[in-house]
Every structure is written in C-alpha cells, then in structure tokens.
Amino acid sequence: MSRRELAAHARRLSQALGAPLQPSDLLEEALTHPSASSPARADNQRLEFLGDRVLNLVLAEALLARHPDEPEGRIAARYNALVRKETCAQIAAQIGLGEAMRLGRSEKLTGGRRKQAMLGDAMEALIAAVYLEHGLDAARAAILRLWGPRLEAAGDEPPTDAKSALQKWAQARGMEPPRYATISREGADHAPVFTVAARLADGREATASAPSKRAAQQAAAARLLDQLESDDA
Known part of the structure; x- marks a missing residue:
C-alpha cells in the first residue's frame, strides 16, 4: 500500500x-x-x-x-x-x-x-x-x-436471538428443543469457518457457515426459521 x-x-x-x-x-x-x-x-x-x-x-x-x-x-x-x-x-x-x-x-x-x-x-x-x-x-x-x-x-424490547426464537417455536408445538451439529471446520487457524446444522425432531433442518460455532448456530437457526415461516405461509 x-x-x-x-x-x-x-x-x-x-x-x-x-x-x-x-x-x-x-x-x-x-x-x-x-x-x-x-x-x-x-x-x-x-x-x-x-x-x-x-x-x-x-x-x-x-x-x-x-x-x-x-x-x-x-x-x-x-x-x-x-x-x-x-x-x-x-x-x-x-x-x-x-x-x-x-x-x-x-x-x-x-x-x-x-x-x-x-x-x-x-x-x-x-x-x-x-x-x-x-x-x-x-x-x-x-x-x-x-x-x-x-x-x-433496539426500541423498547431487547432483540430475541434466532436460537431462542427457534426453541420457542418448537416448544409451542410440543416438540423437543432443536439440536445443533457441527458439520465441518475449515480455513486457517486465524480465520476458521464452521458449518453447523440446526435440526428439529421432525427432520427439518438448515445449515449455515460462520467464523465461530456460536455465530454458525445462530445463522442456521435463522435460516431454519425462515424455512418454517415459508412452510406456514
């Protein structure tokens, strides 16, 4: 430079x-x-x-x-x-x-x-x-x-994270809590990329990738919520 x-x-x-x-x-x-x-x-x-x-x-x-x-x-x-x-x-x-x-x-x-x-x-x-x-x-x-x-x-109500929202969705329908599985970890040590699947007991799932497991779990939960909303529409 x-x-x-x-x-x-x-x-x-x-x-x-x-x-x-x-x-x-x-x-x-x-x-x-x-x-x-x-x-x-x-x-x-x-x-x-x-x-x-x-x-x-x-x-x-x-x-x-x-x-x-x-x-x-x-x-x-x-x-x-x-x-x-x-x-x-x-x-x-x-x-x-x-x-x-x-x-x-x-x-x-x-x-x-x-x-x-x-x-x-x-x-x-x-x-x-x-x-x-x-x-x-x-x-x-x-x-x-x-x-x-x-x-x-942010307004008057604090944000609800995607994992919490997905768990509430499952509980409201009498389902077991969602489970999260790490599919892979790639990239260099200073820049890892984790791929995680969010899974419901009925077999529906979504995957997402992010620099940390926590972020990947949140992203996968958000993606699965989007799918569920589309299914219910």
Missing part, C-alpha cells in the same frame, strides 16, 4: 468515523490482514484485541445510560446483538472498510474483502487506532456515530 493510497483511505475513513485519522503506521497496521503480514509489517490482530475491549466498554456504558431501569438480562440481550462479529462486519461494509484492507494474494482471490471475520476484525482494529491516536472520548464518539442507528433501532 503506497503512502498516497493510505492517505486516501485515511481521509475517507476519517469522514465515516468523525475522527481525523492520519496516514500513519498505526492506521496501516489496522488495515493489514494476517495474510499480508511479514516480519517488517504487523497485522491487525493486536489492535483487534484492544478495539474489541473499547467497543465493549462504550456500548455497555451506552446501554446502561439508555435503559437505567432494565435488569442485567435484558441489557445483555441488547449488548450481545450490538457487539457480535456479524454487526461489526456489517458496519465495516457500510463504511467500505474492506476496500481499504491490505490482503495477501490468496485472500484477494477468495473474496477476502467481503469475509465477515476479516471485516469484523478490521472494524475493531480501526476502533483501536482511533483510541490510540485520539483517546477514549474520540473512540466513544466514533462508535456511537456508527452504532447509533442500531442503538435507536
């Missing part, structure tokens, strides 16, 4: 974040996927580790302030929906973060710029870069700017 390219990415991402990022080594590190790292070029995994903690703190703080009378369980449901890797990846895609990433050749050839795990990690690494360059207040402002619509969209 040339300095000119890095400067262009810095300007565009600064506008999306509302924080003036510099075309620095720190930003380049945040944008470097492990597939493009080298002894002389660090990848973004250490920054992702830090950014994840900053994101968690800011969103937990925001939820407590917005819902002062809610118990921990309801706050946790909102929180889990906001901080999951899928949400980070969606926001990264919205600001075009994938186009700014430095990727290895294999990742470029396999559509790495659109991969959920890569986008989620990069989003958290970018948050860390803002935090290290400008401090917690700037990182908080950037997170609330990007996550604000989702905080507002």
Whole structure:
C-alpha cells in the first residue's frame, strides 16, 4: 500500500468515523490482514484485541445510560446483538472498510474483502487506532456515530436471538428443543469457518457457515426459521 493510497483511505475513513485519522503506521497496521503480514509489517490482530475491549466498554456504558431501569438480562440481550462479529462486519461494509484492507494474494482471490471475520476484525482494529491516536472520548464518539442507528433501532424490547426464537417455536408445538451439529471446520487457524446444522425432531433442518460455532448456530437457526415461516405461509 503506497503512502498516497493510505492517505486516501485515511481521509475517507476519517469522514465515516468523525475522527481525523492520519496516514500513519498505526492506521496501516489496522488495515493489514494476517495474510499480508511479514516480519517488517504487523497485522491487525493486536489492535483487534484492544478495539474489541473499547467497543465493549462504550456500548455497555451506552446501554446502561439508555435503559437505567432494565435488569442485567435484558441489557445483555441488547449488548450481545450490538457487539457480535456479524454487526461489526456489517458496519465495516457500510463504511467500505474492506476496500481499504491490505490482503495477501490468496485472500484477494477468495473474496477476502467481503469475509465477515476479516471485516469484523478490521472494524475493531480501526476502533483501536482511533483510541490510540485520539483517546477514549474520540473512540466513544466514533462508535456511537456508527452504532447509533442500531442503538435507536433496539426500541423498547431487547432483540430475541434466532436460537431462542427457534426453541420457542418448537416448544409451542410440543416438540423437543432443536439440536445443533457441527458439520465441518475449515480455513486457517486465524480465520476458521464452521458449518453447523440446526435440526428439529421432525427432520427439518438448515445449515449455515460462520467464523465461530456460536455465530454458525445462530445463522442456521435463522435460516431454519425462515424455512418454517415459508412452510406456514
């Protein structure tokens, strides 16, 4: 990545974040996927580790302030929906973060710029870069700017995750709880892809893939719910 390219990415991402990022080594590190790292070029995994903690703190703080009378369980449901890797990846895609990433050749050839795990990690690494360059207040402002619509969209009721919704569907019909089976695990250690099947006692099932077993289970449950809704329509 040339300095000119890095400067262009810095300007565009600064506008999306509302924080003036510099075309620095720190930003380049945040944008470097492990597939493009080298002894002389660090990848973004250490920054992702830090950014994840900053994101968690800011969103937990925001939820407590917005819902002062809610118990921990309801706050946790909102929180889990906001901080999951899928949400980070969606926001990264919205600001075009994938186009700014430095990727290895294999990742470029396999559509790495659109991969959920890569986008989620990069989003958290970018948050860390803002935090290290400008401090917690700037990182908080950037997170609330990007996550604000989702905080507002939560409304009065916390979200129900797909696994819980599928279990309620089964219980309402006198069926055993759904079961989840891991079909396969592929990919490198730093970017695994799990394929999981969600199965009902009557034999209906759906499969989905994601960077973690939990995310794959949720995706498979959501896909099976969609199928059930289509069957009932």
